[in-house]
Amino acid sequence: xxxxxxxxxxxxxxxxxxxxxxxxxxxxxxxxxxxxxxxxxxxxxxxxxxxxxxxxxxxxxxxxxxxxxxxxxxxxxxxxxxxxxxxxxxxxxxxxxxxxxxxxxxxxxxxxxx
Amino acid sequence: xxxxxxxxxxxxxxxxxxxxxxxxxxxxxxxxxxxxxxxxxxxxxxxxxxxxxxxxxxxxxxxxxxxxxxxxxxxxxxxxxxxxxxxxxxxxxxxxxxxxxxxxxxxxxxxxxx
Numbered sequence: 486x487x488x489x490x491x492x493x494x495x496x497x498x499x500x501x502x503x504x505x506x507x508x509x510x511x512x513x514x515x516x517x518x519x520x521x522x523x524x525x526x527x528x529x530x531x532x533x534x535x536x537x538x539x540x541x542x543x544x545x546x547x548x549x550x551x552x553x554x555x556x557x558x559x560x561x562x563x564x565x566x567x568x569x570x571x572x573x574x575x576x577x578x579x580x581x582x583x584x585x586x587x588x589x590x591x592x593x594x595x596x597x598x599x
Numbered sequence: 600x601x602x603x604x605x606x607x608x609x610x611x612x613x614x615x616x617x618x619x620x621x622x623x624x625x626x627x628x629x630x631x632x633x634x635x636x637x638x639x640x641x642x643x644x645x646x647x648x649x650x651x652x653x654x655x656x657x658x659x660x661x662x663x664x665x666x667x668x669x670x671x672x673x674x675x676x677x678x679x680x681x682x683x684x685x686x687x688x689x690x691x692x693x694x695x696x697x698x699x700x701x702x703x704x705x706x707x708x709x710x711x712x713x
Contacts, residue, residue: 518701528690528703541699574642584699585632590644 487511489591491577497597503565506594509558510579518588519552519562520576528576533584534560540584567598601626603693605704612681613712619666620676620707622691630696633667633674638706639687647689650674652696681711 490509498504510517519531532542534554545552549568554560564571574593580586602625612618624633635647650658650667657665662679674693678685691704 527705530700533699544700576644578644584701585694585696587634587646587649588701589646590636592641592643595642 489577489579489589491575491591491594493594494592495595495597497599498567499599500568501566502598503563504567504571504596504598506562506575506577506596508560508562508577508591510560510577511589512558514579514581514589515557516580516583516586516588517554517560518578518580518584519560520578520590522574522576522593523572531562535583564596567596569598572596572598601693601695601698601702603691603702603704605689605691605707607707608705609708609710611710611712612678614681614683616681617677617679618681618709620678620689620691620709622674622676622704624672624674624691624693624702626672626693626695628695631698632694632696633665634692634701635663635665635674635676636690636692636703637685637687638690639684644690647676678709683711683713685709686711 492507517534531544532552533540537554552562576593578588578590580588604623631652633650637645664677666675688706690706694701
């Protein structure tokens with residue numbers, strides 16, 4: 486079975502540009518999570534979807550960040566405009582039922598904003 | 600707020616030996632879930648083991664086992680017969696039964712030496 490798929494694996498962009506990260510959860514999983522990992526703050530949950538509906542977006546840092554899940558097999562995390570402090574590894578994860586189920590992580594996207 | 604503490608920033612162990620990574624957490628809830636994740640240099644987050652708080656028996660997965668002490672709020676990970684491939688950052692994580700966020704510790708870097 487394919488795991489969680491994320492693209493791109495690496496993204497380098499310049500400050501002010503729009504960045505879109507993509508995620509395909511494991512087939513049949515009903516919950517999807519976006520995390521950000523930095524040295525300073527560790528792993529932080531940005532947003533959690535259940536059955537394509539955002540349940541908790543309290544971790545989204547500011548209005549520059551937005552996430553969508555138009556269907557059960559695809560989600561995007563968009564940063565517009567990007568800033569150097571957004572540089573981090575962004576992970577997508579999915580679980581079968583909800584947030585208390587085991588979460589399976591994708592390989593991550595390393596974002597560098599110059 | 601729930602917190603997870605991993606007091607050992609770095610550890611090392613000789614190949615084939617046993618090592619224990621510590622984790623403590625803070626909660627007033629009685630039902631919750633605990634996890635250990637491994638993040639090797641490839642940065643992929645990989646589930647190592649999961650424990651339900653209502654289960655008395657310690658979870659085991661091959662060479663990995665936990666020592667779950669509910670009263671002490673302790674959840675340590677024991678790795679037996681350490682292998683070079685066990686070299687990674689290990690994260691302890693916690694979520695309440697009706698929580699909406701998986702809370703991660705800061706991580707412990709484990710180096711297995713040949």
